[in-house]
Amino acid sequence: MNTNLKISNVTKIYPGCVANDNVSLEFNSGKIYALLGENGAGKSTLVKILSGVIIPDEGEIYLNKNNLKLNSPLDAKKNDIGMVFQHFNLFETLSVFENLIIDSDEQRESLREKIDLIMKKYNFSIDLDIPVLNLSAGQKQKVEIIRCLIRNPKVLIMDEPTSVLTEQETSELFLSLKKFSEEGILIIYITHKLKEVMQLCDEVAVMRRGKLVSVSEIKNENIESLANKMVGQNLKTIKKKKAKTSSDQLIKITNLNFTSEDPFETNLMDINFSVNRGECLGIAGISGNGQSELFQVLSGEIISEKNSIEFNNSYIGNLNPQERREYLMAFSPEDRLEQAAIPQMKIFENVALNNFKSSNFFNNGLINENKIKEHSKKIISDFNVNTDNIELKSQFLSGGNLQKLIIGRELITSPDLLICFNPTWGLDVGAINYIHETLIKINEQNKSIILISTDTDELLKLSDKISVIHKGKLSKIMNAEEVTSEKLGILMGGAN
Amino acid sequence: MIIDINFIGLIIASIMASAVPLILASCGELITERSGVLNLGVEGMMIIGAISGFALMTVTGSLIIAIFGAMLAGVLISTIFAFLTQTLITNHVATGLALTIFGIGISAMIGKNFVGIPGKEFPVLFENLKDTIPLIGPILFGHSIVFYFAFALPFMTNYFLKKTKIGLIVRAVGDSPVSASNQGIKVRLVRYLCILYGGAMSGLAGAYLSMIYTPQWIENMTGGRGWIALALVVFSTWNPIKILIGAMIFGGLTIIQFHMQAIGVRIPVQFLTALPYIVTIIVLVVISRDSRKIRLSTPSSLGKSFHKDN
Numbered sequence: 001m002n003t004n005l006k007i008s009n010v011t012k013i014y015p016g017c018v019a020n021d022n023v024s025l026e027f028n029s030g031k032i033y034a035l036l037g038e039n040g041a042g043k044s045t046l047v048k049i050l051s052g053v054i055i056p057d058e059g060e061i062y063l064n065k066n067n068l069k070l071n072s073p074l075d076a077k078k079n080d081i082g083m084v085f086q087h088f089n090l091f092e093t094l095s096v097f098e099n100l101i102i103d104s105d106e107q108r109e110s111l112r113e114k115i116d117l118i119m120k121k122y123n124f125s126i127d128l129d130i131p132v133l134n135l136s137a138g139q140k141q142k143v144e145i146i147r148c149l150i151r152n153p154k155v156l157i158m159d160e161p162t163s164v165l166t167e168q169e170t171s172e173l174f175l176s177l178k179k180f181s182e183e184g185i186l187i188i189y190i191t192h193k194l195k196e197v198m199q200l201c202d203e204v205a206v207m208r209r210g211k212l213v214s215v216s217e218i219k220n221e222n223i224e225s226l227a228n229k230m231v232g233q234n235l236k237t238i239k240k241k242k243a244k245t246s247s248d249q250l251i252k253i254t255n256l257n258f259t260s261e262d263p264f265e266t267n268l269m270d271i272n273f274s275v276n277r278g279e280c281l282g283i284a285g286i287s288g289n290g291q292s293e294l295f296q297v298l299s300g301e302i303i304s305e306k307n308s309i310e311f312n313n314s315y316i317g318n319l320n321p322q323e324r325r326e327y328l329m330a331f332s333p334e335d336r337l338e339q340a341a342i343p344q345m346k347i348f349e350n351v352a353l354n355n356f357k358s359s360n361f362f363n364n365g366l367i368n369e370n371k372i373k374e375h376s377k378k379i380i381s382d383f384n385v386n387t388d389n390i391e392l393k394s395q396f397l398s399g400g401n402l403q404k405l406i407i408g409r410e411l412i413t414s415p416d417l418l419i420c421f422n423p424t425w426g427l428d429v430g431a432i433n434y435i436h437e438t439l440i441k442i443n444e445q446n447k448s449i450i451l452i453s454t455d456t457d458e459l460l461k462l463s464d465k466i467s468v469i470h471k472g473k474l475s476k477i478m479n480a481e482e483v484t485s486e487k488l489g490i491l492m493g494g495a496n
Numbered sequence: 497m498i499i500d501i502n503f504i505g506l507i508i509a510s511i512m513a514s515a516v517p518l519i520l521a522s523c524g525e526l527i528t529e530r531s532g533v534l535n536l537g538v539e540g541m542m543i544i545g546a547i548s549g550f551a552l553m554t555v556t557g558s559l560i561i562a563i564f565g566a567m568l569a570g571v572l573i574s575t576i577f578a579f580l581t582q583t584l585i586t587n588h589v590a591t592g593l594a595l596t597i598f599g600i601g602i603s604a605m606i607g608k609n610f611v612g613i614p615g616k617e618f619p620v621l622f623e624n625l626k627d628t629i630p631l632i633g634p635i636l637f638g639h640s641i642v643f644y645f646a647f648a649l650p651f652m653t654n655y656f657l658k659k660t661k662i663g664l665i666v667r668a669v670g671d672s673p674v675s676a677s678n679q680g681i682k683v684r685l686v687r688y689l690c691i692l693y694g695g696a697m698s699g700l701a702g703a704y705l706s707m708i709y710t711p712q713w714i715e716n717m718t719g720g721r722g723w724i725a726l727a728l729v730v731f732s733t734w735n736p737i738k739i740l741i742g743a744m745i746f747g748g749l750t751i752i753q754f755h756m757q758a759i760g761v762r763i764p765v766q767f768l769t770a771l772p773y774i775v776t777i778i779v780l781v782v783i784s785r786d787s788r789k790i791r792l793s794t795p796s797s798l799g800k801s802f803h804k805d806n
Contacts, residue, residue: 053678072680073677073678073679073680074680077680085678088675089672089674089675089678089679090672090675091667091668091671091672091675091676092671092672092796093667093671093791093792093793093794093796094664094667094668094671098664098667098668101661101664102661102664102665102668102679102681103679103680103681131792133791133792
């Protein structure tokens with residue numbers, strides 16, 4: 001049976017922002033549709049309208065020619081529209097089965113049978129009786145998917161489903177989605193990742209600033225053409241000029257070890273490397289192989305032996321992050337909202353947190369607000385942060401803007417070394433380009449970077465030297481020109 | 497010295513009787529908190545229940561009207577709390593404290609005319625069976641209906657939360673109101689009902705004090721039991737069965753320290769009076785140490801306001 005979903009002239013206006021501007025789209029079952037756009041392009045608003053979470057100001061939705069009035073998530077469910085949210089809608093402390101039965105009218109036993117059938121059919125294996133908080137992100141997503149499948153949906157909407165998944169889990173997800181599609185479920189896939197669109201989808205609709213920009217078939221598109229539509233301008237391809245090889249050593253790590261008491265952390269074993277001035281050292285690896293521990297050891301969140309880190313001819317292994325900053329190191333952690341910035345604090349307050357001695361941000365224990373604000377404004381304009389309100393709480397900045405702000409803040413001291421951990425994680429193409437350009441500029445000023453990243457393309461683009469971390473051990477350090485992504489892939493898998 | 501075995505039975509029964517208001521109020525508050533609402537107004541709702549029950553009994557002469565009237569009074573005052581915290585999205589802690597202060601004040605005002613009036617005898621059940629079995633007889637028989645209800649309540653609460661669909665919905669709302677709302681659950685309605693239920697149970701607990709336990713009206717007669725009920729909920733890690741244990745320990749120590757004072761044990765009175773509070777909390781902390789279980793039974797959204805953002 002064919003399913004036809006039609007969105008007709010949908011508009012949703014928020015104060016100060018048109019989230020959806022007269023959007024019309026039509027979908028037919030049997031195909032996988034991509035809804036592509038940068039953060040804030042309005043794709044999430046559109047799918048929330050389809051799932052009844054948000055009520056549009058204008059416009060109609062038709063499912064198989066029937067006009068739907070979706071005033072609540074319940075209405076969407078009743079009309080066989082299922083949605084897997086980007087941020088899971090699960091009850092962490094309830095068991096998997098309780099999570100599934102809560103919106104079902106079926107009896108316990110018959111529901112259990114039904115779930116078992118679904119899990120068998122799609123090769124899911126999840127213990128139904130453990131609390132959801134014990135599941136991995138991939139398993140949680142499967143629970144969400146099962147929750148939709150129980151209702152035999154005609155439409156399944158996936159909102160940025162891969163942002164929390166490992167690569168393995170992503171390919172599993174794609175297999176399942178293709179199966180669902182073959183079985184006649186209409187799939188709408190929301191993402192800003194171009195590769196995934198090319199891999200998975202049949203048709204793509206691109207949104208930009210609340211407007212629908214284009215609808216086309218995947219076979220007529222490629223990554224560049226989609227990127228340009230998404231960003232609305234021709235993207236410069238960034239190419240790093242080959243750095244002059246300097247032999248002026250800036251940081252040297254010798255026999256660094258870290259043994260953790262937490263069984264979920266990775267131990268670091270015998271780490272040795274050095275970085276010269278003006279160089280970018282890339283550290284590749286599959287996430288969870290000790291990157292986070294390495295970052296913490298380098299930044300001083302974890303203190304190590306004094307002699308294990310030599311920076312600018314001083315031994316600093318036993319110093320904390322604040323003290324290391326005085327030696328002109330700077331840090332950009334992976335988790336922007338948890339580690340790098342405090343979400344509930346205003347932009348300028350977050351800038352003040354990087355409180356180094358020469359800043360004059362504080363006089364005799366009092367906050368010098370004017371100075372901080374002045375400086376924050378400078379960061380915002382220098383680093384292209386898309387707001388003019390430094391009183392805004394940081395949590396309201398998009399990921400890209402927040403990352404720009406953090407990098408800007410870290411560069412206040414014009415540090416000799418910037419250590420970044422997944423700086424472009426979860427960002428859209430425009431912001432990624434901007435961050436990459438900034439990092440290249442840093443190298444051009446004869447400053448150094450240690451770039452820990454799980455994105456191989458990024459590493460190959462930016463690094464002068466590359467090493468791979470696997471189970472807490474570093475591979476030998478290679479010149480970037482000699483490395484290919486295949487070679488990195490093999491090393492990341494643990495082979496020599 | 498020969499100790500009459502029935503005397504021990506009577507002591508145990510008196511311990512159980514003193515635990516009744518704690519069990520009632522705690523089990524009510526437990527449901528409220530499981531839905532994510534922190535109502536610190538238990539003491540206030542109890543005292544309102546106490547004066548309403550006593551006043552209605554004196555005025556109407558009907559015990560049934562008085563008991564249900566006290567519960568209704570608890571519901572009404574908790575409606576204020578529900579309206580403020582759920583509809584006007586005020587802060588739970590501040591609103592709850594205000595409710596307690598309000599309750600104590602208004603009960604004292606209404607109660608002015610009822611000071612010194614003797615209460616009525618409340619009928620007890622199975623009194624004729626009391627002497628049939630030694631020790632067990634006085635424990636099991638000859639109590640008011642509210643007493644039996646209170647001791648069944650923790651088990652019913654447990655069953656409700658674990659086995660029924662509505663119980664599951666209450667827990668889900670307390671865990672994540674946003675997810676619940678996205679699943680089509682009416683978060684505000686659920687929370688309203690849970691608050692009103694908590695009010696009814698606190699009202700009943702108060703009525704038990706003024707009509708059955710010590711049948712008279714004394715200003716401020718709840719004497720901090722509302723706060724103990726709140727503490728029991730938290731330290732029992734939101735587990736109704738552990739509430740029963742905690743309430744029994746508290747009741748037990750309260751009764752025993754009275755007897756110790758009467759016998760003339762050479763321990764400062766202040767220390768003896770403080771003993772039940774300290775020991776109850778220590779015991780509950782010890783039996784609830786498992787951090788995984790705490791994480792699983794603590795309502796994640798406790799005390800946080802929820803408002804739909806669209």
